[in-house]
Amino acid sequence: MSVERPTFHESWNRVANLRPRLRSTTQITRANFRGEHWRIVQDSTGARFFRLNNSAYRFVGLLDGNRTVVEAWRLVNDQLGDDAPTQGEVIQLLGQLHTSNLLHADISPDTAAVFRRQRKRTQRELTQRLTNFFYVRIPLVDPNRFLDRWAWLVGWLFTPVGLALWCILLLVGAFHLIGAGQGLIEGAESALAPRNLWLLYVSYAVIKGVHELGHAFACKVFGKRDGDSGGEVHALGIMLLFFMPVPYADASNAWTLRSKWQRIVVGGAGIIVELAIASVAAVIWTRTASDSTLHALAYNAILIAGVSTLFFNGNPLLRYDGYFILSDLLEVPNLAQRSKEQLYYLVKKHIWRAPRLRESAHTPGERIWLPIYAVVSGVYRIFVSVAILFMLATRFLFVGAALAALSIVLWLIIPASKFFHYLATHSEIQRVRTRAVSSTLAFAIIILAAITLIPAPDRAKAEGVVEPARLAVIHAEVPGVLEEMEPTGYIIDSDSSALLRLKDPSLLARVDELRAAVREVEHLRRRAITTDPARALALASRANVLREQLARAETDAASLAINAPFHGVWIAPSSSEIVGKHFARGEVVGIVADLDQLIIRAAATQQIAARLSQAGKSVEVRTAANPGQTIQGAILKIAPAGEDILPSAALGYLGGGAIAVDPNDSTGRRAAQRFFEIRISLPPNTNLLPGQRVTVRFDTPNKPLLAQWTRAIRQLLQRTS
């Protein structure tokens, strides 16, 4: 027989004659979700909830401990007709209520089974805790009494008056921050400086603690307003968020709040509190001296309570406040779970065409929202987790590798084997198993083929500096005072005019002196030819010596004026600074560079250099300033051996580049790891400037993704080992 909700159930006899009722300690509250009335049943400790729809509630309401289940069921059937729960649904309902410890039956229960279930539950909780190792929760204290005692103190905050005050506070904070934007950004660098890290962490812990108290108090205050004992908060503890301990509070009792806006306020209480803190901190920050500790603390507070809160806690894709707020806003409780279910449902229905499925979405809106949320949050979570794992693995090989192995087991192998098990055995898809298996197989094959066969762009990048191809350093060939010089940036286009002229009066005087001496000796020699031929001979040789000296001095004098060795641009300190300065012999005055001919000296890591053997000659060059523009270059030469000293400090960490440098080296040019220099020629007339840092993308051949990933992992292991 094939009807959607068969009325009868073969195990009905197991419950038919029981006289159960809800435990006397349970409380029932009303709640609306998407315009439907629901009742939330919770036990007195607030630890267990159960949501009942109208017909289920009507049935449960009839169970008073005197009626039997079958009597109550008949009554509900008379009242509700088609809407009444079927026998199967009643059995399920009773089972679930019992599992939540909300049901009391008139006969002694199977204690062994009760214990078995308890054991199973704790085991499940433990596995959940272990599998979610990025979000480990360790409950420490029960803050309920503390909250009860002090709720009156903060209760007024959750009123329109409180809201107004909060808005004013936020405006004041924002007002202070306007105009201080530049300082705010500059401060970010120093905030991450090592000496601030401790301070930052302490501020973080304190602010998050207050954040959690915000949730707890909000829950308590609204709970008390709803009913006297509502809003229980029984766990305050530490959560290891990506292995960093931060406080947390369990305000899940907010679930029972009647109004969705109250639930939203409870969910957002943390952010509300943090924004208030950020506002106060902004006022303090702008009004304290920039070197005081208070200033630094205030800055930290702005950073944490203002920025990180909005991006982290407010992000609905992670399971934080933002998620719960969104879930309340959309009135979709259990959003993550149900969105996943809805996605599965879509697959089962449209791809596998399984019969008789139950949809998770109840309204047209949910039908759109749920799958979108499932996909977006799923992709986001995978992305964040993989990124963090990679980061951990690069820093701490063993911890990272262990966690990576664990996550592969937990997030890949276990779900995959569960999925196989589902595919192989689940009765839900029994009819369409062939189709389900074949479509899954086809999908897997397509994905596998895509990552193993289809080559994907596999770009290798390196940073480099632009340098002129021809470069002449102009030295003072003779010592002298700079007399005149062409201005820097002067384009040398003729051979004749001097680039600069030095003045050395003593040299000129010496030339004159030598000339005079030559004349004198010459004169004396001529005279001596007749009188004293022997002396004349001696004088002749002396004259030769003097002439040589003169010739040398004259050359020196000529080289006081320096010409450019080739056409190019004259680069020197501004003339006003150095005209009149004395230059020693060999001292650098300036540079003549041929800017029509530029090259790039790129520093590639070993991993990239290794791949260049397969790469083509041409490369793409981009600048940070104008990323849209690419310039085609060509590899001239790859250095055959690794080097330590970077071509420019601009390539190192300290100079803002991407290559790690030896922190003990003050020049900032000694690379922490060996690199390979690659020279790249550029076409003429680019607008690149010498000394500019550019990114070079090599023309590496496309490779399938799988090959790329395995290489990345292999290199990661090589690098860290």
Place this chain on the structure above:
Amino acid sequence: MTQLTLTSYEALARWPAHKPLPKGLDAVWASAQGHLQPFARRRNRFIREAASIIALEENFAKMSSAELASCQDSLRERFRRSRDVRTDLHRAFALVREVAWRERGEKPYLVQVAGALALEAGCVAEMATGEGKTLTATMPAVIAGWRGRGCHLITANDYLAQRDANAMAPIYEACAVTVAAVTTESDTAARRAAYRACVTYLTSKEAAGDHLRDRLALAGVCRLSDALARDLTGAPVATPIQRSLECAIVDEADAVLIDEAVTPLILSASAPNTEETHAYEQAATMARNFERTKHYIVDEAHREVRLTFDGFTLLDSLRRDQTAELSAVFSGARRAEEMLTQALTARELFLPGKQYVVQDNRPVIVDEFTGRLMPDREWRAGQHQAVQAKEDLPISAPKETLARISFQRFFRLYRKLSGMTGTAREGRREFWDIYRMPVVSIPTNKPVARTRRPAKLYVNAPSKRRQIIAAIQTAHERSQPILVGARSVRESDTLSKLLEDRHLPHSVLNAERHAEEASIIARAGAHACITIATNMAGRGTDIKLEDKSRAAGGLFVIATEMHEAARIDRQLFGRAGRQGDPGACQLFASLDDELIQRFGGPFMLLTKTFGEHPPRTLALFALRRAQRRAEKHARRLRKAVLRSDDWLDDSLAFSGRE
């Protein structure tokens, strides 16, 4: 002063608990173990041990009765105190052999002793028909009797229970083990006495029924502590009829533990509800307006009927037009759909002569596996009433279930379970997964002289039947006795008509003529005798051959269709060539048989592609595949039932332990 009886103490202190099926990695491990079972080589071990037991024969043969008795006393004492070792078991078995020889003049063969060892080890012993399973079971039963916690020997029917108990009584008595049988006729006192006996012969129905009745009578008291607490307050506590479920040896284990496994045993009471009985008639009338494929779709493979959109529209308009006349049941759309679907299901999927026969103005269910009539069984949730309405029979009141247990759940309650059957190999996986019983194939005492002729495959049933008749005629001319196995009453009638047309004398044994069963079977081995039988001839019946028939080549078994489990086919073929007799068997199948219709999948197209003569290998493959799929389907279904029972146990723990 306690009023609790000793039986109450014993039963409640050892009240059996359901053990849930393993899950997760445990399940993987368990199934891996199951796959490794065939490598355990139990069979060789048991045969070696059996040989050493037979070697003890001389010692016991020499003993006088008194010596035997004193030896037995010391052994019994050891088993009672659970101080026994392996050699004690050997000696005990050797002793029972000797007793059997002295009391009944038969001595268990080597293979029987090996079978007994398998039973004692909690295995399913696969022993061919006629190999003396009854005698085999006495050995482990005596040991269980000595242990003092009772032993249930589950037989196929009341007659066998009574017969075996009587036949084996001398052996048991000589071993100081009391024996009794429980049959349908036994009254409460007799039952109590029978269960107190060391060894009780009974059917699975009686065992499970008494268990359920005990559970109902105890009404929620399911532990000794509960009973004692009640006793203190002076509230009465019923005394259970059964002792605890300690040890069971199941004959025809595959029938009881697999084929019937999910059939629940139900204790029910009539809950008269005149309005509803009226509603079933209305639903049947209404159903006449509905056409197949237009208003509803029939899913043969899953035995389901689903309404189409047109079907729903028609139902709604019918309900609107006849509001006044219709019963209140039809006021709700869901309930109305349910009633109508049931009526349509009754029309399309419950066919007279196949699923039921009409006798004495009421439909009687035909068991699909055994072909026997099940007069006290009813379909559930109103389906029975829907069939009654379809057949225009008086509608019985729907019954209210008081207690219910499926046989697989019931047998899992036994602390020690073992079984015997002729065909267990095919159910190896299931015996292990559900009952944790390895299967041990015990060889036959004499080599099997049965020839299996190659299967014949045809495109459709009529051509298949023609060939079957031709084969019967040829064999008949050789004066060979022939047994034709039909899957349904209808099929047996069709074949019978065809034989009549050819003036071939034959007898038909089916659910409608079950009264003559014994006499038909007695004649079946006679010279040139043709017998057409539904599956019922498969179990617990022994066709003895006349000498003349033996000379003519022994019994020739023809299967007219492949069954949904290869086991059943083999069971039928096992009729031929028993105890070393000659015999032959042959399968005739066609591509429009129900099996391939339901489970053939893409291979149903074979006929369309190849016309009259599909390639034999391909067709055979298609059939075997369909059979495997059917077996798998059934196995999954049974496991799913058990799992859902586990879930219920878990979440309905408040309703007391079952």
